[in-house]
Amino acid sequence: MAYKLKEAGYRNVTIFEKTNYIGGKSDTRYHRRVPHEMGTVYAQPDYTEIYRLVKEFDAGNILPMPSPTVWVNKDQPTPISNLENNLQILATLRPDITDMQSAVLYIQQALGKYAAIHAQMFGSYEGELMPRPSNDIFSQLNMTFLEFLRVHDIEVLKGLITSAMTAQGYGHIDEVSALYGLMWVTPRFLTAVATPPSPEVKSVVKILSKGFQFLWAEIARQTNLDIRLSNPVRKIIHLPHSNKFLVKYWKCGRWYRELFDFVIVTPTMKYMSNIITFPPKAKEMFDKAFNYYYTTSLVDTDYGAKRGLTPQDYFTYNINSKEESAVWVHRDSYAALNYITDSNYTKGLFPDGPDGQFIQSSVYYQFSKQRPEWATLTRKLKDHVLNTEKVTNFKIKERTIWNYFPRYSVSDMATGILWDIFDLQGEHGMWYIGSSVSFESVKSVVDYNNLLLRQFLCNN
Template sequence: MVSMGYPAISGPKSLNDRIAIVGAGIGGVHMASLLKERGFKNIKIFEQRQEVGGKAYSRFYRGVWNEFGALFLSDIYDQVAKLVERYTPRLKIVSKAPSSVSVNDNEFTTWGNLLIQNTGETSPQAASRRIQDAVARYDRIHRCLFGNYSFELMPRPTPKVLQQIQGTVQDFLHRHDLMLLAPIFRTFLTANGYGYINETAAIYGLVWLPPVAVKGVFTPENGFWVLLGAFQSIVTEIARQNKLHIHLGANVNGIQRLPGPGGIHITYSTKGHPNIYTEHFDFLILSPAMNSLLDIVNFNVKERSIFSRLTNANYILTLVESDIGRRGNDPQVYYNDAIEQPTYPVYAGINFYHAKNNISGDDHRLGIRENGPDGRPQETVMYYQYGYENPWAKDIDVIIQSKLASTLKRLDKRNPRVLEQIKWGYYFPRFPPREADRGYLWDVLDMQGQFNTWYIGSSVCFESMESVIEYNNLIMRIMKI
């Protein structure tokens, strides 16, 4: 792939090198499996949590796997689909039940209707033609800017192209007369916790939403699919079948990188035990958000100047069981008026049992077919909140719980019971527009291996399972060994 414009990068020097990977999410586990396939044997993964999977965390309850991280698949998820086929062939990928948008607590519409309204046309046919014209124009512009490429991250654009994609997603859409597509970008980005289109750098929208994904919105499946099973099981099966060496519950306190063999010194402890250990490795692979490691890794000036510019949000997911209350025809609903409110609004809810079993219409709205095989009338719904303030701070946590309770009360969700709440910090780590415009994503790619270190995971690509897998594949394709 070097001939396509990607840099040739260095990696471990020999198959006998001792390799340390920090993080047993999909990035770390998948990378370890790729290295083992190439003959590397001395690989150890350090994972802070007590289980494999990272943000691909799933919980089984009342007949369905509820997803606390990876949610769905879109039409670009070909690499995830390959892993499902290889490691968990018993799991099926099927079309997802529809989603709707809450106009108010008693009125719901579709994203398609919002697209039509966005055109200002009174005729649905005229609106549809204008939207299709915009999709075709986006396709032409995308190909003109980046050409054809194999991986999610395209080769480094020319300075002229970087200038044409500078600014935010909204800036790009406005500059190229594509604002009719803004609701689609808003759905894929903001409604899924990937920032607001008027502040997220354009490159993230262009990477995450290529023309094929936009076109998928207009298919019967609306471009989204669900996994009948658990996303976490994909990661755990990769680890199990490849017999990966994973140290769970590892608190990595410091990472020092010195020249020469064995120059990677990792100091760590194990949760529940007082002892502190240091192990020596020849090569280091980092998968957590790089800005979360600034006080742990002895980054050099070049690395620190890039990674310190990363910003991120926090994502709160709460699984709640309650009486049904008011709801529309679809098991996934976006509270459109709340999406851009500050400080952790509840902006979406998903009934996974109905979404994964394609239950919609009156069967969903009236509770004719309710959660699980147990016959109980209560619903189980995952609620989503997104914000920038520290969610573990007491005053912010009060706001988070208050807004959740207020939403449940407003929707008449009586007798609510929180089954589990997860707070993902360092969610969607990304470069602000100014740094993204300078080509920082490709600067990181150029640095790969220079300091006996690879940087992988969402902070150097995009916060999705598909993106992390794609990036790992890219590194392996252009590695010099």
């Protein structure tokens, strides 16, 4: 946003950042000379604007991410692919469909139906937030994503959606609003996820060779943004006489204050209510948001006796069990970046890093609805790694517990709350941006910024 504003001619743009790094939830840690993503990691076909930025700022290579291995139960002797998982789901829903050709056709028909309903409800649009749907459409969406799939007789898509949505921490489909589902899982994305890899397109999901944090840091560096690191904002006060904002921030143990004409708030709005007095209508909406927690741990292990087909594992039995802080996902960063798969991966026939060592350094994801205890996370992670992956050496190197996916309930979403927030943009000299007013992905945040800029600056 700051870069786009500078481009549009605003010269006095200042960013206050609480932490000592640029990137927020894009947090890449180097360990054994390999970038490990503790936050933002994947991109998919809807990431046009992000891909454009990566190229514009020469922020590394866009690499294919090997598709996940799926573990549907704890004692499963051999892993299965994402495609096999979807066929198994189909077999439970439609036992009458027995041959492969009919199964694939059935899934394709469901995809076509999904695309047709999406187009009929929202038309074609640019970016993440579609134009405000009609009240009639909202009333048809006052339900969870699973209910939506059932109403339209396309529940067969739930395996694909679990990997495209739930595994990313975007909610169980029997809990999350259908509207969030339809915003994130566009027909284009879903069709791409369902398409088997080919020699030309190994994977539709991409990762960045230097990590996402590098992208934001490069934008800041190349466009010379004024970023005040380790400067948390503690208070923002609107001064009615001058119509300016007094920003109080903390720096090296002292308070500082500066005046600004316009404020753009980016962290989760609900938590900013202590810092800034929002207009009552906005505050009322922001207060309705809630979030869960996604914890990422960077762990060193040996190769383990039970490995997936690819350097990424989805433990769907843990995802479906909804057990607090269970391990959902594993990603071996070096093997992912180097597309090491199949027997090379399964048999551990490669050193897992440029240092030549046969140590596996991976990021594990644990999902919790309540803020998790550190010790509980460690106990559950250790139990998983030692007993499921049959690893003998285990060392946690880093960990972050993230407030994840600030969101609204099914019924709030069906009132059009995201569009009501959008309608308040610019009033009272403020913009509200970031994932809490759109969706928890860098694509969503950047697309929302562009929508605002198109609407208000007309030159984007």
